[in-house]
Amino acid sequence: HLWCPFEDGTSLALWNDRDRSAAAIRAIGASDADAKGYLAYEDLFATIRSRLRSPARDTWVEDSPSRDELEALLGHDPTLIDVVFEASIADVVEGLIADERVRTALTGQGCIGTWAGPRDPGTAGVHLMHSMGSLEGIGGGWGYVEGGMGRVAFALADAAREAGAALATGVPVAAILPGVGVQLEGGELVHADVVVSNADPKRTLGLLGEAIPDDYRARLEGWSVESPVVKVNCGLSRLPTFSAAAEDDAPHRGMVTISQGTDVAQASFLAATRGEPAPDWCELYFHTAYDASIAPAGKHAMSVFAQYVPYTLAEGTWGERREEIGDRVLATVARFAPDVVDVIEEREVLGPPDIEARIGLTGGHIFQGDCRPEQMWDRRLSARTPVDGVYLCGAATHPGGSVIAANGRNAAMAVLADAAAGS
Ligand SMILES: Cc1cc2nc3c(=O)[nH]c(=O)nc-3n(C[C@H](O)[C@H](O)[C@H](O)COP(=O)(O)OP(=O)(O)OC[C@H]3O[C@@H](n4cnc5c(N)ncnc54)[C@H](O)[C@@H]3O)c2cc1C
Incomplete structure (x- = not known):
C-alpha cells in the first residue's frame, strides 16, 4: 500500500483493497465525491491496462504497436488516449479529486525517475508505465524480491x-x-x-x-537521459517512528510517499533545472519489514528514493556536496519521522553521477x-x-x-x- 503523511499531522493509506482505500479517504475528512474520484482514478488506469495488455493483444510483447493501433485498442476514447499520450499526472488527479491531501499522495507517481514536474505533459504516461504490470493477480502491484533485487x-x-x-x-x-x-x-x-x-x-x-x-x-x-534521482540507502538499528501513523497503517510495510504537494514538487523540479538540489519529494521502502534476510539479525534497511536533484550542480560538485544533499534528503524524512537520523547506522548517498559511475547508466x-x-x-x-x-x-x-x-x-x-x- 501507499502511505502518505501530511503537514497537519494526519496521514492517508491507500490499499490494494478499493473499499478500504475509499474508507481511508473518507476517514481523513475528504468528501464522498473524492473517495469516488479516487476509485475512478484507479479504474482509469486499470481500464487502460486491461485494454493494452489483454491476452488477445498484449502490447508489451514484441515491437510496440503504432499510435493508431493503440488508439484503436483504447476504443478511440479521448480520455484514455489523453492519459497515454498527453496528460500531466496533476491534470488527471485534479480532474477527479478535490482534496489536496489525496492529490499530494498521488501526483508523485507520475514523476518517478522523470526529468519533469507533476504539472508537465506526459507524466500521466509515466504512472501508466508503472501500472501496466500485475503481481500475484494484483493489477499495477509491486513487490520486494526475497533476498534482495x-x-x-x-x-x-x-x-x-x-x-x-x-x-x-x-x-x-x-x-x-x-x-x-x-x-x-x-x-x-x-x-x-x-x-x-x-x-x-x-x-x-x-x-x-x-x-x-x-x-x-x-x-x-x-x-x-536526464535524471532527477538521488538515492540514500541506509542501514538501521531499528525502524523509525512515523508520528502520523495510525496503528493499522503499517507504514513500513507500504511505500511511504513524502511530499509537500503538487506545487512544491513542480517548484523543486524547476529548481533542479537551475542546478539547485531540491530533494523535497521522497519514496521510502523498508525491505526488512517483509524479508529480514537482507540485513544482520535485528537490523533494518531503508531505501530513500528522492527527487529533484540535477546531474550538474550550479554550485560545487557532487563530490563536494554529496553528504550535504544526503542530509537534506534525511531532513525531509525527519519532518515525519523525527527519530530517523538516530536509527541510521550506515548510509550511502548516490546522486545521478554516482548511479552513472556505479551501475553504468548514462546520466544516472x-x-x-x-x-x-x-x-x-x-x-x-x-x-x-x-x-x-x-x-x-x-x-x-x-x-x-x-x-x-x-x-x-x-x-x-x-x-x-x-x-x-x-x-
Ligand atoms: C536507483 C534505482 C532504483 C530503481 N528502483 C526500481 C524499483 O524499485 N523497481 C523497479 O522495478 N525498477 C527500479 N529501477 C529500474 C530498474 O532497475 C531498471 O529499469 C532495470 O534494472 C533495467 O534493466 P536492464 O536490463 O535494462 O539493465 P540496466 O539495469 O539498465 O543495466 C545496464 C547494464 O549494462 C552494463 N554495461 C554498460 N556498459 C557496459 C559495457 N561496456 N560492458 C559491459 N556491460 C556494460 C551495466 O554495467 C549494467 O549492468 C531502479 C533503478 C535504479 C538505478
Missing part, C-alpha cells in the same frame, strides 16, 4: 547456465564489432554472429563507433531514458537496430524501464525470429 539476476544466470550459456561478468566490453563479436576492455575478442547489448543506448553508441547509420546515431545522440537515468510519451511506445527503441547482428535488450527498448524482464524477452524473440528467417 540482485536475486533476479542470479535466478536469470542459473536459468541461462542450465540452458547451456557461458557467463562472464566483470569484463566490460570495449567495442561491438558487428558480425564479428565484441572486444573486451582487456583486449580479448569474443566471436559472435549476434550481439545483444544491455548497455544503455548512449553507451551502446560509443561501443559501436562508426558502424552505425547517421539517422540512428542522431536518434541515440538525442535520446533523453534509472530507466535508460525518459519514460514520457516522447520516448515510449513506438518512440521507444526496438530490440532490432539498423546494424546487422546487433540488438538492444535493456530498459531503453519497448516497453520501458523497471524489473519486468519484458525487454529481454522481446529481444530474445526478435533474435530467434530473425535467425529462423535467415536474416
Whole structure:
C-alpha cells in the first residue's frame, strides 16, 4: 500500500483493497465525491491496462504497436488516449479529486525517475508505465524480491547456465564489432554472429563507433537521459517512528510517499533545472519489514528514493556536496519521522553521477531514458537496430524501464525470429 503523511499531522493509506482505500479517504475528512474520484482514478488506469495488455493483444510483447493501433485498442476514447499520450499526472488527479491531501499522495507517481514536474505533459504516461504490470493477480502491484533485487539476476544466470550459456561478468566490453563479436576492455575478442547489448543506448553508441547509420546515431545522440534521482540507502538499528501513523497503517510495510504537494514538487523540479538540489519529494521502502534476510539479525534497511536533484550542480560538485544533499534528503524524512537520523547506522548517498559511475547508466537515468510519451511506445527503441547482428535488450527498448524482464524477452524473440528467417 501507499502511505502518505501530511503537514497537519494526519496521514492517508491507500490499499490494494478499493473499499478500504475509499474508507481511508473518507476517514481523513475528504468528501464522498473524492473517495469516488479516487476509485475512478484507479479504474482509469486499470481500464487502460486491461485494454493494452489483454491476452488477445498484449502490447508489451514484441515491437510496440503504432499510435493508431493503440488508439484503436483504447476504443478511440479521448480520455484514455489523453492519459497515454498527453496528460500531466496533476491534470488527471485534479480532474477527479478535490482534496489536496489525496492529490499530494498521488501526483508523485507520475514523476518517478522523470526529468519533469507533476504539472508537465506526459507524466500521466509515466504512472501508466508503472501500472501496466500485475503481481500475484494484483493489477499495477509491486513487490520486494526475497533476498534482495540482485536475486533476479542470479535466478536469470542459473536459468541461462542450465540452458547451456557461458557467463562472464566483470569484463566490460570495449567495442561491438558487428558480425564479428565484441572486444573486451582487456583486449580479448569474443566471436559472435549476434550481439545483444544491455548497455544503455548512449553507451551502446560509443561501443559501436562508426558502424552505425547517421539517422540512428542522431536518434541515440538525442535520446533523453536526464535524471532527477538521488538515492540514500541506509542501514538501521531499528525502524523509525512515523508520528502520523495510525496503528493499522503499517507504514513500513507500504511505500511511504513524502511530499509537500503538487506545487512544491513542480517548484523543486524547476529548481533542479537551475542546478539547485531540491530533494523535497521522497519514496521510502523498508525491505526488512517483509524479508529480514537482507540485513544482520535485528537490523533494518531503508531505501530513500528522492527527487529533484540535477546531474550538474550550479554550485560545487557532487563530490563536494554529496553528504550535504544526503542530509537534506534525511531532513525531509525527519519532518515525519523525527527519530530517523538516530536509527541510521550506515548510509550511502548516490546522486545521478554516482548511479552513472556505479551501475553504468548514462546520466544516472534509472530507466535508460525518459519514460514520457516522447520516448515510449513506438518512440521507444526496438530490440532490432539498423546494424546487422546487433540488438538492444535493456530498459531503453519497448516497453520501458523497471524489473519486468519484458525487454529481454522481446529481444530474445526478435533474435530467434530473425535467425529462423535467415536474416
Ligand atoms: C536507483 C534505482 C532504483 C530503481 N528502483 C526500481 C524499483 O524499485 N523497481 C523497479 O522495478 N525498477 C527500479 N529501477 C529500474 C530498474 O532497475 C531498471 O529499469 C532495470 O534494472 C533495467 O534493466 P536492464 O536490463 O535494462 O539493465 P540496466 O539495469 O539498465 O543495466 C545496464 C547494464 O549494462 C552494463 N554495461 C554498460 N556498459 C557496459 C559495457 N561496456 N560492458 C559491459 N556491460 C556494460 C551495466 O554495467 C549494467 O549492468 C531502479 C533503478 C535504479 C538505478
